[in-house]
Amino acid sequence: MSYFDAASSLPLHPVARQALLAAFEDGWADPARLHREGRRARMLLDAARETAAEAIGCRPDELTFTSSGTRALHSGIAGALAGRARAGRHLLVSAVEHSAVLHAAEAHRDAGGTSAEIGVDRGGRVSADAVGEALRAAPGRTALVCVQSANHEVGTVQPVAEIAGVCRSAGVPLLVDAAQSLGWEAPPEGWSLLAASAHKWGGPGGVGLLAVRKGVRFAPRPPVDERESGRAAGFENIPAVVAAAASLRAFRQDAAREAVRLRALVERIRDRVPRLVRDVEVAGDPVHRLPHIVTFSCLYVDGEALLQGLDEAGFSVSSGSSCTSSTLTPSHVLRAMGVLSEGNVRVSLPPGTPGEEVERFLGLLPGAVNAVRGRLAPRAGAAGSAGGAGSGEEEVTVDALGTLCPLPVIELAKAIGRVPVGGVVTVLADDGAARLDIPAWCAMRGQEYLGEPERNTYRVRRLA
């Protein structure tokens, strides 16, 4: 098996395993206790904090261990918002943040706060200008800005240093979700709060990091206890924390070299896939990107079927398509970027991936895509069309109601040939993915998207 889903989770790093086993001997006791076992546990916890703080570039007393990256984000956002409640209750988040950030924003709105999403370009990049504009749109009311260091689905690296400058000028703290990048490098200067997750760099599950710069107003949300400076309640998971810190250091030692190697492999995928497979869109910023993530989407492809095909062929990848059973709606990241979501595949290479595995993947991808496309064609035919048929008709309506991604787009592609250049195809589709994928299809095929005049009714003018 080739595991190409590093951005989800990595197996335990050998150094983490070793650290964990050692810490299970010495770090299982309650570090709040005064006895020998408690003091040993406390020493291990302190040492892990020193190590992780150094890798982040912060002081040990600025760093708290949480029970997950999600928890670090939830606690960090809630604590920063509460700490700044007098300044305002407006929260700004980029539209491509991890869902944990979007969930925290939703919880903030439920509790009477407001939030807004900062849009991204087609490559998934947030600009410092857009952040400045969003800050000016809610003058003096913004309590916090959240921007990730790099995107988890398409790998786009955000201009954190510039955004930090804009936030600093406005006197608003910046929370940086560094989950995807912290293994690779320390985040740029300028963050006020930083969150990360250890299983992204080969640490064990169950460890998140939350750093809060001295001087940043922060009010932990109750219930709190005396653990982790009152910022993460519950018994410290010291063996896991020790392993997380050790593997962060170990991952970093190889990171620079591995980044060069993986970047070349990803470059090869970015370059080759559109040549090997028809009707593919590669997503994400081509320049500002993580070394190990590449994402592409394939027209007329059911993402789940493609994942299964690849899995059977020995490749584990993930997908932001809505047609996979693990995600009922298309990825909010792809939606914010305005790119195709159907037949979406994310390849994220673990450190050490051999070049031959990537070659093997490129070799069998066309066959896997074609197999899915071949299976879908008859189903697409059966969906039928409601409008009048016959070449030359100016207006054709296609009824794809009740069909799921990618069938509405397949119907559109078939119908467009039935109208002359200048003619219009109307697609009726109630699968939400159509709202993203029909405009994306138009952009890819050079057709004009006329909009959705009524809900679930999409109009497209043939230009080519």
Added chain:
Amino acid sequence: MSYFDAASSLPLHPVARQALLAAFEDGWADPARLHREGRRARMLLDAARETAAEAIGCRPDELTFTSSGTRALHSGIAGALAGRARAGRHLLVSAVEHSAVLHAAEAHRDAGGTSAEIGVDRGGRVSADAVGEALRAAPGRTALVCVQSANHEVGTVQPVAEIAGVCRSAGVPLLVDAAQSLGWEAPPEGWSLLAASAHKWGGPGGVGLLAVRKGVRFAPRPPVDERESGRAAGFENIPAVVAAAASLRAFRQDAAREAVRLRALVERIRDRVPRLVRDVEVAGDPVHRLPHIVTFSCLYVDGEALLQGLDEAGFSVSSGSSCTSSTLTPSHVLRAMGVLSEGNVRVSLPPGTPGEEVERFLGLLPGAVNAVRGRLAPRAGAAGSAGGAGSGEEEVTVDALGTLCPLPVIELAKAIGRVPVGGVVTVLADDGAARLDIPAWCAMRGQEYLGEPERNTYRVRRLA
């Protein structure tokens, strides 16, 4: 070293260690993913849930894994209160619950709810009658009752089945914190929600259990995600969960036999300590108690100094005294019971503790206590007394302001001999522990506690 602090945390059970290592091979991937690694992780998670559910006596779909016992309590209480918000916003908790429950109650009050504590008897036991009375005191408004299965400081087992009956009659759900007892046995029937913590039975840190019976109204607090039925956000820590479930089963296999053995050892400590050491109070219900926990307090002893002495002699115990640096106030459990907190020692025996270790402990305890008492005597003398001296004076005032536990009580003990029977000693003391320990001293010594007519002013009549 003899580790006698099992109630805080246990070292990793060999079965947990084995399970953990195996699960690190197969359970590190994201169980929400469709690929092979994700499916394997999902299978391990499902199997762990089956195992743990069986040990609890619930359905697998009633059980959620959280990141700690504390988190299980916080989430369980908040979710149950939110789910029942229409019924009322009153929360009842026993006065001897774990601090995580008291913190959750405090957070509930901060958010506009109300709560009340149900008192306990001198043995630390909550009666079903007291629960019924508390329910009648807030008719129709109580959203939730929280009672632990057994106390973590004194080992007292609560009458959960009877309390559950009272709650059922009132139509109010009951949350049972089973952290201390779940390794030993399944909780009695009748709970609506149940919480526990894996490191209490040799599982790894970072795993809590929250079970919510079908039919119990429960509204998880945002932010939530799709993990663990929306009840525990963040990446599942599958290796730790697998190890937690495996060690729960393994612990239980030996529990019945070990309980008999440890109960005899604890009985021996309960019996011998008051004979070996002067002025000792053994706390906790003598009959309804966990097999492995025994707590006693020693008059005129600085708890931290005693812990250090025992630690140097090779025994790791914990203390609910306020004079230990790990706890700035006396244990709320001892306070609720109205028993002495100074010189408090909790002995909690891990499974497998050899009888000889207990004998050795009993052998050196008198010396350790006397050493501390000897060291304190000159300091006690230096504290001085302000009131008129001389035997036979009817009223004596002792100024112990600025001194810490156990000095105010030592001053009182010295002064009581200076008044005749019927005379009154007034102690001025601003250490909060005096509020608990002066009345407790009176009860132990057969003197009459007259109360605290002004803050930090305690009056005692000599009867004996």
